[in-house]
Amino acid sequence: MYTIDLIREVLEVKDDRLANYNQQITELVYDSRKVNQPEQSLFFALTAARDGHDFILDAYQRGVRSFVVSRLTADLETLAAVNILLVADPLAAMQRLATYHRLQFKGLLVGIAGSNGKSIVKEWLHQLLGHDKQVYQSPKSYNSQLGVALSLWNLGPQYDIALIEAGISEPGEMERLQEIIQPDLGIFTNIGEAHAQYFESIQAKLQEKLKLFQHAKALIAGSKYIQKAMLPECLDWYSWGSLESDSLCVLDQHTLAKGTALTILLKGEEYSFEVPFTDRASVENCLTCSTVMLYFQYSMSEIIKRLQLLRPLEMRLQLKKGIHNCSLIDDSYSNDLASLQISLDFLSQQNQHQKKTLILSDMEGLQQTAKFQDKVVSLINRANLQRFIWVGPEYPWLTSLAVPEIHLFAETTALLESLDKLAFKEESILIKGARAYQFELLVQRLTLRSHGTVLEINLNALSHNLMHYRSMIPNQVKLMAMVKAFSYGSGSFEVANLLQFSKVDYLTVAFADEGVELRLGGIQLPIMVLSPDSDTFQTLLQYNLEPEVYSMRFLEEFMSFLKDVGKTAYPIHLKLDTGMHRLGFLPNEVPALLSRLQTQEEVHVQSCFTHLVASGDPEQDAFTQQQIDTYSHCAKQLEEGLGYTFIKHVANTSAIVRWPQAHFDMVRLGIGLYGVDMDHTRSTIEKVSTLKTTVTQLKDLPQTETVGYDRKGVLTRDSRIATVKIGYADGYNRKFGYGIGKMKINGQLVPTVGTICMDMCMLDVTDIEVKEGDDVEVFPDIMAAAKAIDTIPYELLVNIASRVKRVYYFE
Ligand SMILES: *Cc1c(COP(=O)(O)O)cnc(C)c1O
Numbered sequence: 001m002y003t004i005d006l007i008r009e010v011l012e013v014k015d016d017r018l019a020n021y022n023q024q025i026t027e028l029v030y031d032s033r034k035v036n037q038p039e040q041s042l043f044f045a046l047t048a049a050r051d052g053h054d055f056i057l058d059a060y061q062r063g064v065r066s067f068v069v070s071r072l073t074a075d076l077e078t079l080a081a082v083n084i085l086l087v088a089d090p091l092a093a094m095q096r097l098a099t100y101h102r103l104q105f106k107g108l109l110v111g112i113a114g115s116n117g118k119s120i121v122k123e124w125l126h127q128l129l130g131h132d133k134q135v136y137q138s139p140k141s142y143n144s145q146l147g148v149a150l151s152l153w154n155l156g157p158q159y160d161i162a163l164i165e166a167g168i169s170e171p172g173e174m175e176r177l178q179e180i181i182q183p184d185l186g187i188f189t190n191i192g193e194a195h196a197q198y199f200e201s202i203q204a205k206l207q208e209k210l211k212l213f214q215h216a217k218a219l220i221a222g223s224k225y226i227q228k229a230m231l232p233e234c235l236d237w238y239s240w241g242s243l244e245s246d247s248l249c250v251l252d253q254h255t256l257a258k259g260t261a262l263t264i265l266l267k268g269e270e271y272s273f274e275v276p277f278t279d280r281a282s283v284e285n286c287l288t289c290s291t292v293m294l295y296f297q298y299s300m301s302e303i304i305k306r307l308q309l310l311r312p313l314e315m316r317l318q319l320k321k322g323i324h325n326c327s328l329i330d331d332s333y334s335n336d337l338a339s340l341q342i343s344l345d346f347l348s349q350q351n352q353h354q355k356k357t358l359i360l361s362d363m364e365g366l367q368q369t370a371k372f373q374d375k376v377v378s379l380i381n382r383a384n385l386q387r388f389i390w391v392g393p394e395y396p397w398l399t400s401l402a403v404p405e406i407h408l409f410a411e412t413t414a415l416l417e418s419l420d421k422l423a424f425k426e427e428s429i430l431i432k433g434a435r436a437y438q439f440e441l442l443v444q445r446l447t448l449r450s451h452g453t454v455l456e457i458n459l460n461a462l463s464h465n466l467m468h469y470r471s472m473i474p475n476q477v478k479l480m481a482m483v484k485a486f487s488y489g490s491g492s493f494e495v496a497n498l499l500q501f502s503k504v505d506y507l508t509v510a511f512a513d514e515g516v517e518l519r520l521g522g523i524q525l526p527i528m529v530l531s532p533d534s535d536t537f538q539t540l541l542q543y544n545l546e547p548e549v550y551s552m553r554f555l556e557e558f559m560s561f562l563k564d565v566g567k568t569a570y571p572i573h574l575k576l577d578t579g580m581h582r583l584g585f586l587p588n589e590v591p592a593l594l595s596r597l598q599t600q601e602e603v604h605v606q607s608c609f610t611h612l613v614a615s616g617d618p619e620q621d622a623f624t625q626q627q628i629d630t631y632s633h634c635a636k637q638l639e640e641g642l643g644y645t646f647i648k649h650v651a652n653t654s655a656i657v658r659w660p661q662a663h664f665d666m667v668r669l670g671i672g673l674y675g676v677d678m679d680h681t682r683s684t685i686e687k688v689s690t691l692k693t694t695v696t697q698l699k700d701l702p703q704t705e706t707v708g709y710d711r712k713g714v715l716t717r718d719s720r721i722a723t724v725k726i727g728y729a730d731g732y733n734r735k736f737g738y739g740i741g742k743m744k745i746n747g748q749l750v751p752t753v754g755t756i757c758m759d760m761c762m763l764d765v766t767d768i769e770v771k772e773g774d775d776v777e778v779f780p781d782i783m784a785a786a787k788a789i790d791t792i793p794y795e796l797l798v799n800i801a802s803r804v805k806r807v808y809y810f811e
Helices: 004-010 052-061 074-078 090-103 118-129 145-153 173-181 202-213 280-295 300-307 337-349 370-381 396-400 412-422 440-446 459-470 484-488 493-501 512-520 534-542 552-565 587-598 618-642 653-658 782-788 793-798
Strands: 015-017 027-029 041-044 066-069 083-086 108-113 135-137 161-165 185-188 218-222 236-241 248-255 260-266 269-275 317-321 327-331 355-361 387-391 405-409 427-432 454-458 478-482 506-509 527-529 545-549 570-576 603-610 647-649 666-669 689-701 719-724 742-745 748-753 761-764 775-777 805-810
Touching: 004 083, 004 090, 027 090, 027 145, 041 052, 041 090, 052 066, 052 074, 066 090, 090 145, 090 173, 108 118, 108 173, 108 202, 118 135, 118 161, 118 280, 118 300, 145 161, 145 173, 173 202, 185 202, 185 280, 218 280, 236 280, 248 280, 260 280, 269 280, 269 300, 280 300, 317 337, 327 337, 327 440, 337 355, 337 370, 337 427, 337 493, 387 412, 396 405, 405 412, 412 440, 427 440, 454 459, 459 478, 459 493, 459 666, 459 805, 478 647, 484 512, 484 793, 493 506, 493 512, 506 512, 512 527, 512 534, 512 545, 534 545, 534 552, 545 552, 552 570, 552 587, 552 603, 570 587, 570 618, 587 618, 603 618, 647 666, 653 666, 719 748, 742 782, 782 793
Parallel strands: 027 041, 041 066, 066 083, 108 161, 108 185, 135 161, 185 218, 218 236, 236 248, 327 427, 355 387, 355 427, 387 405, 454 805, 478 506, 478 666, 506 527, 527 545, 545 570, 570 603, 603 647
Antiparallel strands: 015 083, 248 260, 260 269, 317 327, 317 805, 454 689, 689 719, 689 775, 719 761, 742 748, 742 775, 748 761
């Protein structure tokens, strides 16, 4: 139990104002929207892309009374009965508090680092060791400077083992994480290419990651990744690999239809067994977990028995289309307090349905502690649910939850039998269950079927990219997110809901009907429509959509419509043509436009903008400058003439990066939000969309055969050909035929063979290892793919057909 006074001591705070010394603190929060038990929350005003000090008032209004800040803001001065701790760096303070808490932990703390597989290894160890030990694991991918601190804070004394994941992207970060985590035992999964951009070499990256373990007692890793010589003398070393010196030595390994057969040598004895995975990464993760189990002195026969129970995991929360027009949030792989909070937050962002339902299973440890139950109750009561469906033992508090409709089931099978009666329809359903409850069966029943090609959209990457561009513009500059053409192909209200939650200022669509879809999907943000037609005026008004006005004719039509329906001061956005020569008023038309606007009351100029034709091209910089100058001049003329100010905006993605002088009052972020780095900024923007399909059939053909229509797929050798279910009707351009298109299977690039068919195409997989059912990434490098057929990534993205199912991921 921590009081604010104790925390003050731990942090050695010199400057404080405490209204209530004895205030208990149980929760550390940094996002005012994610406050659960406000009185017991301590709000840290972190400064990242946004300044947390700006959200103090919001947190206060939600009931938070304790704050860690780096300066006293005017807001703070006005608040009564609050506890304030003034520190130099709130993030460092949070970390310090987490470390203090970590040092109270009497169990064994395991730190996990590596490029890939950290979360899987963590989750598997949780399953493997959980049979007879109390195991804590850091939630989801809480592995950053902030995430690690929050994970440690939630570590309770009841656990025997804590598994904490540590992730870094830049040099210097691991040292800091080491100081916070101070692991007793280390696990290193592997080293890959991810985030290599900040490191000189793989070696440098490896050295950085190993810093986590510098004061640990022992380290577990594959000898193919780490050699003893690289480690400090005092660190005990347990390795797996093919060397005789390895603690767990793999003598033989071969792939079977549904698993991998392994023969290992352990202390002079041979063991042969199967693990239920065929891909290399999973097999390596099994070996890592086995070595950890050996460290904990389990017998090999026990380890083999438990390995059989492991299953591949979908580690991320997924948003999918459900039956009867439902949205399904599938988070059925685990269930603990932290991940329940994350997924309920996600549910609250997605506003496409009024009705929200939570299907929840019992949680480990819930029965034992009243405090835990209180937290679950308050999470559920705050989630604005219409329905709550529970699977598990009947706790007394279940029936008194503040949810209109409550259904209780003892087992998943009972719920499955009642699914039809529950009549799910037009609602958002969050499915959250512990592994043992097999909620994947529920998910199967409630998901809309589709063919094997999906577009995966990583919403974390999207919000990361948003923050990245936001950090490039000054605080007072607004941000308009371009969601035209279904958010550049990546979806409509699903993406928009996230943007709304992330507090962008404006959204922009191309046509009125795209705006209508967003409104029906729960979007309240102002929406600009780029190409409105006169036959959609009624729709614009009905759904509160704001048109771009680009010509006198259009302006007159719109004003006369407004006059007919008796509307005044309707917001419009003036488009100036400063060089694109598409839509917009030319500079010489501005005086006429101005005098017309001065003599009417139907419309109000909300903003005035222009579009740059080549903001990303250094060779055209003189022209871009000229566009900016022309725009400034015209906008000034309009503002002075109208006698009021409006929002001025010019910059698209490239101009956000390259033309800070063109940020004006607002920027219009497009392609960069969706993870395409047109400016080669080597910045940290992340890939958002991944188009995926699977290998449907494999065949071995002699050189004399041909592949596909018109015998155009000529073979130059005996070949192995894979058929995949994606064709030009899905948006895979016919120009990708004859080897121009390259897809990725099991980490290897493979070319197309012959022509691209309507619903399928063929790949030459002669040189790689592949089996039917393997995943295929269609555009491993979208810039290269676009270049290969002489187009731009924008076109490839927006052409992905609507029949390709979109699945949204969130961590
Ligand atoms: C599409 C569009 C943008 C966004 O451009 P990106 O290059 O994708 O950032 C900005 N402004 C207008 C008017 C647009 O049509």
